[in-house]
Amino acid sequence: MSAAERERWDARWRQRAAADALAPAPARFLVEHADRLPRAGRALDVAGGAGRHAIWLARRGLAVTLLDVSEVGLALAATRAAAAGVTVDVVAVDLDDAPAPSGPFDVIVIVHFLHRGRRDEIAATLAPGGVLVAIQPTMTNLERHARPGPEHLVAEGELATWARAVGLEVEIVREGWNAEGRHETEMVARRPG
Numbered sequence: 005m006s007a008a009e010r011e012r013w014d015a016r017w018r019q020r021a022a023a024d025a026l027a028p029a030p031a032r033f034l035v036e037h038a039d040r041l042p043r044a045g046r047a048l049d050v051a052g053g054a055g056r057h058a059i060w061l062a063r064r065g066l067a068v069t070l071l072d073v074s075e076v077g078l079a080l081a082a083t084r085a086a087a088a089g090v091t092v093d094v095v096a097v098d099l100d101d102a103p104a105p106s107g108p109f110d111v112i113v114i115v116h117f118l119h120r121g122r123r124d125e126i127a128a129t130l131a132p133g134g135v136l137v138a139i140q141p142t143m144t145n146l147e148r149h150a151r152p153g154p155e156h157l158v159a160e161g162e163l164a165t166w167a168r169a170v171g172l173e174v175e176i177v178r179e180g181w182n183a184e185g186r187h188e189t190e191m192v193a194r195r196p197g
């Protein structure tokens with residue numbers, strides 16, 4: 005990732021920090037399917053930004069690693085985690101240049117982040133029985149919103165096809181316009197075992 009792109013993410017998290025003192029709510033889909041997630045073990049929040057999912061997972065009892073390229077986002081996540089009385093291990097990684105932390109992880113969350121070049125190796129760090137939750141806007145989202153641009157969007161059916169190709173069992177996949185007005189794929193998949 006270029007320095008300019010990184011600065012854009014840092015600026016975005018600086019702006020958000022000013023707007024929200026507390027971490028915003030985690031994605032509704034994740035909360036709705038909380039009963040599918042273990043309450044112990046290790047979790048990885050991929051490109052977790054300012055920590056809304058990492059903190060929610062840590063509060064549920066998981067030992068959470070949050071990776072992101074934005075030092076500003078990571079600092080905000082660590083501060084918010086401390087305010088929430090939990091610890092989140094924040095790791096600065098640019099997935100364009102370096103791999104994700106090695107697992108095994110019992111939970112992996114990937115929300116609003118698409119990296120087709122890294123997702124197979126990330127999925128490979130899921131422990132037997134481990135759960136992946138992925139949420140990503142689809143190309144259909146362009147019918148109502150110019151952003152995110154196509155490079156951040158999945159085709160309908162893409163996430164489930166990919167998950168099966170890397171050996172996961174797809175437990176839930178939902179595609180459509182959600183309550184926030186975005187057209188997204190929301191998926192829960194599990195590594196057999």
Ligand SMILES: C[S@@+](CC[C@H](N)C(=O)[O-])C[C@H]1O[C@@H](n2cnc3c(N)ncnc32)[C@H](O)[C@@H]1O
Nearest residue numbers: 013051052053072073074097098099100115116
């Ligand atoms: C749309 S935000 C989503 C944040 C979080 N998952 C959430 O749902 O709140 C995308 C995140 O991806 C991070 N990101 C973008 N490119 C990245 C890269 N190459 N490596 C690691 N993180 C990256 C950004 O810093 C940003 O925090």
